[in-house]
Amino acid sequence: MLQLFQHLGHQTLSSFRKLGRGSYFLVNTLRGFPNILIRPRLLVNQMYSVGVLSFLIITISGLFVGMVLSLQGYYTLSDFGAEASLGVMVATALVRELGPVVTALLFAGRAGSALTAEVGLMKATEQLSGMEMMAVDPIQRIIAPRYLAGIISMPILAILFSSIGVLGGHLVGVGMLNVDDGAYWAQMQSKLDFRDDIINGMIKSLVFGCVVTWIALFEGYDAIPTSEGVSRATTRTVVNSAFAILGLDFILTAMMFGD
């Protein structure tokens, strides 16, 4: 029993310590942002590897999620003769929830894990130490551009996901299930609110972008510099990001839509 408490206490302490290190790391990273303005190339390169390389998985997933939503939505709505609302249903679900959340989960798996592994291996092969000895701050040179790239990419990817999803829904709803084409778009246009739905969805994915990229970079930077350490850190990135995304989604949803 005593051992259990000891263990719990130890775990709690080390979690807090890690949170402290993480916050310090975050502050230093943010301080590196002004430097990116001088070196926009660094950001562009990272936008490519963090953002652009995630396009394919986001597009395909968005398409299928939209198609499934449309199919399931149709079965329910048609019981009430409300097939005309299919468009607005698909769009609302995507823009408010599935777009930001699923994009963030996919992003954590695709880009987040890659960032952790990359930074962790740079640490393990002494590249970060080497930079420090060359008087180049690795946080400014390596971490800051990746962080900014992650923050910018996430909302863009979420928009892409939702847009493709709406098209996928259209493909199934209008193409296969004969929902009226005009109704699909018209209801969507009139019912979907720019501020309530679209802006709130964007805010969500911005928050997810900040958190997921932070977790990924910090896990890499804080990893034990061995192959095993890096592999564990990569796993932690995916798991912790998923928890953070789902937990934050609940909180944000309650704040935004729960009036």
Place this chain on the structure above:
Amino acid sequence: MENSHNVSHNLVSVHNLSFYHGQRKIFDNISMNFERGKITAIMGPSGTGKTTLLKLIGGQLVPSNGKVIVDGQNVQQLTRTQLYELRKKMGMLFQSGALLTDLNVYDNVAFPLREHTHLPESMIRTLVLMKLQAIGLRGARNLMPNELSGGMARRVALARAIALDPLMIMYDEPFTGQDPISLGVLLHLIKALNTTLGLTSIIVSHDVHETSAIADYIYVISDGKVVDQGTPQDIKHSDSDWVQQFMNGDADGPVHFHYPAPDYVDDLLSYSTH
């Protein structure tokens, strides 16, 4: 052991330094001086903390006690900016090379120049090619680090370390993995950098003979202490059995090759009883 070198002659000095890795004591109240313009070697068994010492000098690790003075400045009391300023004057050759794996050989050597100077690309090219020529890898400029052998990578790292023409350079095991020819070139290069540019050099190495050939002064460390110091001649004729064994590479003597362990035969026979 304090020695009688004049303080202002020392580019780097370490005063009463102690350092722990976790619970483990790596240095126990150690003092050393590294004279300006000289080649000073640090020798000692694997795992005694030679790399750790270089990191302490570079300000990457903080000592638990004592201080490190580099070029008149106390490394531990510098602000971040001052420390980074100081590091521009220090080159360090990492044991592993530590090349940036996403840049080719040319860009790796150009990296510190691009980060710290505003030289035009044509000038950078000239400087990079000069450094690469010196280490014999001008022809390898387009290779990526994963296409280099360990010895080549370390030579590229050397070219990178001298790119900014530092005041001093710390070599961590520069000779490991070099064939006899590159070794000769490397020894010559280190000596030439030292004599022509007046570079202060600190060499960490196990290669007793090569290092003795070019070093002006040698520290032998073990178990967190300086066990002997002096010119290569002094060390060679040291009256310490320990140093004699180390310099001659004898398996028998005061140093045990084995990590402390139970009796060998008992250990082999103890399987059945666990």
